Amino acid sequence: MQYILNAPETINATIDLPASKSISNRALIINALAGNGIMPDNLSDCDDTEVILDALRDMPDTIDIKAAGTAMRFMTAYLAVTPGTHLLTGTERMKQRPIKVLVEALRYLGADISYEGNEGYPPLRINGKKLEGGSIEIPGNVSSQYISALLMVAPVMEKGLELKLTGDIISRPYIDLTLCTMIDFGAEAEWLGSDTIKVEPKPYSPRPYFIENDWSAASYWYEMLAINGNEESEIKLTGLTDGSRQGDSAVKYLFSMLGIKTIFETREPGVPTTVTLKRISMASDRLDYDFINQPDMVQTFVVCCCMMNRPFCFTGLSSLRIKETDRIEALKTEMRKLGYVIEETSPGELRWDGTRCEPEPGAAINTYEDHRMAMAFAPAAIKIPGLRINDPQVVSKSYPNFWLDLTRAGFAIGEEAGA
Numbered sequence: 001m002q003y004i005l006n007a008p009e010t011i012n013a014t015i016d017l018p019a020s021k022s023i024s025n026r027a028l029i030i031n032a033l034a035g036n037g038i039m040p041d042n043l044s045d046c047d048d049t050e051v052i053l054d055a056l057r058d059m060p061d062t063i064d065i066k067a068a069g070t071a072m073r074f075m076t077a078y079l080a081v082t083p084g085t086h087l088l089t090g091t092e093r094m095k096q097r098p099i100k101v102l103v104e105a106l107r108y109l110g111a112d113i114s115y116e117g118n119e120g121y122p123p124l125r126i127n128g129k130k131l132e133g134g135s136i137e138i139p140g141n142v143s144s145q146y147i148s149a150l151l152m153v154a155p156v157m158e159k160g161l162e163l164k165l166t167g168d169i170i171s172r173p174y175i176d177l178t179l180c181t182m183i184d185f186g187a188e189a190e191w192l193g194s195d196t197i198k199v200e201p202k203p204y205s206p207r208p209y210f211i212e213n214d215w216s217a218a219s220y221w222y223e224m225l226a227i228n229g230n231e232e233s234e235i236k237l238t239g240l241t242d243g244s245r246q247g248d249s250a251v252k253y254l255f256s257m258l259g260i261k262t263i264f265e266t267r268e269p270g271v272p273t274t275v276t277l278k279r280i281s282m283a284s285d286r287l288d289y290d291f292i293n294q295p296d297m298v299q300t301f302v303v304c305c306c307m308m309n310r311p312f313c314f315t316g317l318s319s320l321r322i323k324e325t326d327r328i329e330a331l332k333t334e335m336r337k338l339g340y341v342i343e344e345t346s347p348g349e350l351r352w353d354g355t356r357c358e359p360e361p362g363a364a365i366n367t368y369e370d371h372r373m374a375m376a377f378a379p380a381a382i383k384i385p386g387l388r389i390n391d392p393q394v395v396s397k398s399y400p401n402f403w404l405d406l407t408r409a410g411f412a413i414g415e416e417a418g419a
């Protein structure tokens with residue numbers, strides 16, 4: 001399927017964002033380890049959360065977590081400490097996303113896990129048991145999801161866990177989000193210095209838990225307003241928290257450099273509220289930023305800066321090659337179709353110096369089974385009327401109502417089958 005997008009002149013909309021998938025997925029795993037008390041409230045309705053919800057409810061012999069990286073990594077650790085034997089698998093792409101660092105760490109701590117396909121990759125056969133825990137060193141520069149997975153199961157290990165992270169630590173806000181969610185459920189866990197985390201062997205306590213909305217999903221609305229450039233446009237986004245623990249809440253600072261102001265309706269710490277996005281006068285004529293802490297925002301900013309004609313240099317992108325797709329290659333290829341030459345100037349660095357090429361007439365953006373390719377490129381329709389997006393249904397991985405919300409904001413969406 002292919003969507004053909006046309007954008008309105010002005011955007012005036014109130015958007016009910018989906019709940020945070022990162023918080024939903026942590027809350028579900030921790031809640032299960034706490035003995036399945038009351039279900040967390042306002043869980044995300046996205047695919048990546050649904051696969052965990054289904055797995056924890058039914059615990060079938062074969063658990064298919066589809067394309068959800070967090071689900072794969074979190075369920076590996078969860079199943080390793082939970083009695084029973086399961087085969088944990090996912091999509092073809094999931095079978096290419098590395099998991100060796102996590103499997104080796106869990107095995108070192110006493111887990112019984114074997115590879116059913118290629119060494120170092122899913123599918124995994126996991127025979128759950130009580131783990132002893134202890135001290136371990138693991139690389140912090142591949143995926144923070146391995147670290148979050150180990151941390152979440154650490155309170156149920158006999159000796160707890162002391163985790164020393166080696167190398168540059170990537171996606172650190174996601175590790176902090178894990179620790180905060182664990183502490184909310186009664187765990188004792190803390191950083192000992194900048195690279196070591198200690199978790200006490202103290203069980204979780206069940207509790208009611210409300211999940212705030214998703215700052216990563218909010219980024220596409222910031223992007224639309226920034227590209228739209230119309231003084232009369234204004235977007236309201238529901239359920240966001242000021243001082244959120246979601247690392248992607250940094251978009252409120254980043255987009256201020258691209259002319260967007262964020263106004264919180266109320267400012268009670270930790271309480272979700274509606275935010276209004278408005279345009280302010282433009283300040284910077286280029287954007288340079290290290291995305292080591294916000295890897296999921298790179299696609300949003302690459303497309304946005306090109307559409308706004310703002311050259312950029314983005315660093316800290318090493319993890320992008322092992323996400324839903326190789327996001328570095330996907331961005332270079334698809335931006336070229338639109339007439340923008342993006343270069344990988346060194347590993348983990350993407351740069352656009354303003355170089356243009358001949359755009360492909362009637363370009364159709366491929367999404368590579370990556371929700372963020374579809375959502376980051378959709379706002380480009382503001383500058384490129386009739387922009388085509390292939391396989392638009394991929395958005396359900398994190399934001400099932402994205403296209404519906406786009407029509408609510410006044411976009412016209414045509415559909416072509418079989419493209």
Ligand SMILES: O=C(O)C1=C[C@@H](OP(=O)(O)O)[C@@H](O)[C@H](O)C1
Binds near residue numbers: 021070145170319
């Ligand atoms: O823990 C999480 O919820 C996530 C961690 C990040 O992954 P990496 O740590 O692999 O960068 C991020 O890209 C992903 O979308 C969600």
Ligand SMILES: C=C(OP(=O)(O)O)C(=O)O
Binds near residue numbers: 068323
């Ligand atoms: C990278 C992502 O997800 P995951 O790694 O959990 O599949 C994402 O949502 O952008």
